[in-house]
Amino acid sequence: MSAVSSATQRRLPRELASGIFWLGGCLQVNHADQPLHVSHSAYLVCGETCSALVDAGHPQDVDLIEAQLGGLLRNGAPQLRYLFATHTETPHTGAIGRLLGRYPDSIACGEVSDLHLVFPEFADRMRRLRPGDSLDLGGTTLAVLEAVVRDYDHTRWAFDTRRRVLFPGDGFAYSHYHDVDQCAKVAEEVPELDLPDMTALFAELALYWTRFADLEPYVSRLETLLFDELAVDVVAPTHGLPITDPEATFSRVRSGLVRPDDR
Amino acid sequence: MIDPGVLTLVERKLYALPNAYALDGRVSTHPAHVRGFASMNCYVILERGRALLIDTGFSVHEQQLLTQLRSIVDPTTPLTIWLTRVGEYNSVCNVVPIAERFNVTKLIAAVPEPERWVDFRPRGRGDAAARRLDLFAGVETELVRPGAVVTLGPRHTRQLRAIPAPLRLLPTCWIYDVDTTTLFTSDAFTHTWRGDADGPWLIGDRGRDPTDQHAVWDYLTHSRFWWLRDAYTAPLREELANTFATHPVTTIAPAFGCILQGTRVVERHRMMLDSLLWSAPQPPRAHAEQTIAVTR
Numbered sequence: 001m002s003a004v005s006s007a008t009q010r011r012l013p014r015e016l017a018s019g020i021f022w023l024g025g026c027l028q029v030n031h032a033d034q035p036l037h038v039s040h041s042a043y044l045v046c047g048e049t050c051s052a053l054v055d056a057g058h059p060q061d062v063d064l065i066e067a068q069l070g071g072l073l074r075n076g077a078p079q080l081r082y083l084f085a086t087h088t089e090t091p092h093t094g095a096i097g098r099l100l101g102r103y104p105d106s107i108a109c110g111e112v113s114d115l116h117l118v119f120p121e122f123a124d125r126m127r128r129l130r131p132g133d134s135l136d137l138g139g140t141t142l143a144v145l146e147a148v149v150r151d152y153d154h155t156r157w158a159f160d161t162r163r164r165v166l167f168p169g170d171g172f173a174y175s176h177y178h179d180v181d182q183c184a185k186v187a188e189e190v191p192e193l194d195l196p197d198m199t200a201l202f203a204e205l206a207l208y209w210t211r212f213a214d215l216e217p218y219v220s221r222l223e224t225l226l227f228d229e230l231a232v233d234v235v236a237p238t239h240g241l242p243i244t245d246p247e248a249t250f251s252r253v254r255s256g257l258v259r260p261d262d263r
Numbered sequence: 264m265i266d267p268g269v270l271t272l273v274e275r276k277l278y279a280l281p282n283a284y285a286l287d288g289r290v291s292t293h294p295a296h297v298r299g300f301a302s303m304n305c306y307v308i309l310e311r312g313r314a315l316l317i318d319t320g321f322s323v324h325e326q327q328l329l330t331q332l333r334s335i336v337d338p339t340t341p342l343t344i345w346l347t348r349v350g351e352y353n354s355v356c357n358v359v360p361i362a363e364r365f366n367v368t369k370l371i372a373a374v375p376e377p378e379r380w381v382d383f384r385p386r387g388r389g390d391a392a393a394r395r396l397d398l399f400a401g402v403e404t405e406l407v408r409p410g411a412v413v414t415l416g417p418r419h420t421r422q423l424r425a426i427p428a429p430l431r432l433l434p435t436c437w438i439y440d441v442d443t444t445t446l447f448t449s450d451a452f453t454h455t456w457r458g459d460a461d462g463p464w465l466i467g468d469r470g471r472d473p474t475d476q477h478a479v480w481d482y483l484t485h486s487r488f489w490w491l492r493d494a495y496t497a498p499l500r501e502e503l504a505n506t507f508a509t510h511p512v513t514t515i516a517p518a519f520g521c522i523l524q525g526t527r528v529v530e531r532h533r534m535m536l537d538s539l540l541w542s543a544p545q546p547p548r549a550h551a552e553q554t555i556a557v558t559r
Contacts, residue, residue, distance in 0.1 A: 030375070060379035062391045088291060089350045089433070094383050101385040113291035117284055117321040118352045119385070128289070151432055152291055153489040208431055209490035212499065 011184035013068045016242055017163040017234055019046035023068040025061040026183050036175040040091050043236050044072055045160050047137020052082035054158055054167045055238050059094035082135050085110040086169030087155040111156045148221050164233040172253055173239035174198035187241045187249050199256025215257050266334035270465055273443045279522055280305040280331040281464040282324035292519050294485035301456040302464040303353055303519050307335055310416035315343040317447055319357035328357055338365050345371040347449045348435045349380040362398050369403040373434055377404055409436045429502035432487040445514040454479045455521040468525030480539050496540040507533055
């Protein structure tokens with residue numbers, strides 16, 4: 001079994017909005033004897049003067065991310081300056097050490113806890129960013145936000161102000177089916193995907209704390225952030241398929257997070 | 264000769280390999296405002312010519328860890344590595360250097376194909392996937408979920424039970440060593456640290472236990488257990504009570520922080536955690552920090 005599906009390899013990188021590219025691969029997980037795929041995505045955000053990579057893929061995809069990114073940069077993407085980590089779990093920063101080595105003008109930034117202990121050779125190229133900070137990419141800004149749905153407390157989300165793309169890390173996480181060709185497609189291209197169920201399943205398996213919390217305040221906060229504060233056009237999560245019509249799709253995510261049988 | 268950095272928990276049966284790191288606001292394991300030092304702990308279980316290592320620590324500790332490991336495990340001894348949290352670097356950073364120097368025969372984790380999670384450190388140009396295939400060819404993997412029993416030794420005499428982790432952040436299990444009545448608690452019971460990089464990294468019945476209940480609550484709610492501020496904790500307390508009721512524990516062996524050894528100290532910390540969980544519920548709160556509005 002190849003963990004990175006051929007469909008994913010064929011379709012990614014994919015341009016989600018002008019100058020914003022979806023990279024990465026899928027990891028197969030088995031649940032109740034069903035093979036499911038979970039995206040482990042990274043996104044290249046291009047400005048006029050430089051680029052930022054948001055998250056850096058799963059450790060199994062180090063070669064893949066390096067190749068995808070190298071191709072985009074060779075084809076004219078501005079120089080890579082920022083490796084933005086939403087948080088430092090291995091599936092979010094797998095290639096960050098390799099990329100710091102390959103691109104000596106880049107820095108790791110965002111929620112970079114522990115990385116100086118993981119990659120001590122690059123300890124002087126790490127910068128912690130706080131909500132309210134921003135990265136100027138030229139013609140656009142990557143704004144740093146507090147995370148709403150998260151596991152590590154100080155997880156950061158990012159928002160591209162020109163193309164209005166939200167990068168919510170572990171938010172909007174849900175699996176998909178490889179064998180019916182859902183890999184590397186956006187949510188709106190797979191209307192048959194049971195998004196509420198897949199969202200609930202991911203939360204149950206990966207976000208343990210959600211079993212003990214009232215998620216309604218979190219979902220309300222998400223709603224406010226998406227529609228009132230940011231007017232998001234595209235949601236680009238690390239573990240879910242990107243969402244290109246948040247107005248239409250958000251209600252399905254909401255019903256996955258707040259189930260009727262919730263406490 | 265056993266390296267002086269190794270802690271003997273049970274002679275010829277169980278050893279801790281602690282390595283200190285600074286609590287300087289740059290680590291995920293502790294609140295940003297805490298200062299001092301904690302130990303990142305790996306554990307070696309020995310049983311009749313076989314060895315099992317629980318977790319592999321941070322890259323920055325590679326050399327110390329290899330020295331510690333060499334002092335208690337011969338490079339030819341069949342060695343199993345049990346990764347309790349493949350999603351966290353402090354569990355997986357040194358799998359590759361260990362596999363390059365020791366007779367690693369098996370990888371255990373809660374995911375299939377754990378070798379896909381462990382090769383991320385910059386090691387020169389080249390095909391990481393090919394290197395991985397080469398290094399782990401012939402290494403058995405075992406997918407272990409709570410409820411499973413892992414055995415060690417030529418006659419499977421040593422039993423290690425994977426049990427559900429009542430308190431955790433990411434997918435993990437606790438491990439119970441029946442022989443030594445040690446409970447490996449992964450990222451729970453990680454709430455003690457020291458002012459000095461030299462430790463000591465063990466709190467026993469006879470020594471002074473500096474742990475303060477208020478500091479533990481501050482630790483829990485400003486680190487990975489931030490969600491306890493708003494959590495419905497009754498199920499957590501119930502599972503915690505069941506775990507200790509069904510497993511006699513004389514040593515609590517956390518992934519990081521001081522090791523707790525002795526029935527009195529174990530009971531004290533169990534009760535402290537239970538008491539804090541009992542008093543935990545708070546009004547719902549969705550924000551980690553302040554709300555930041557980005558103007559449209």
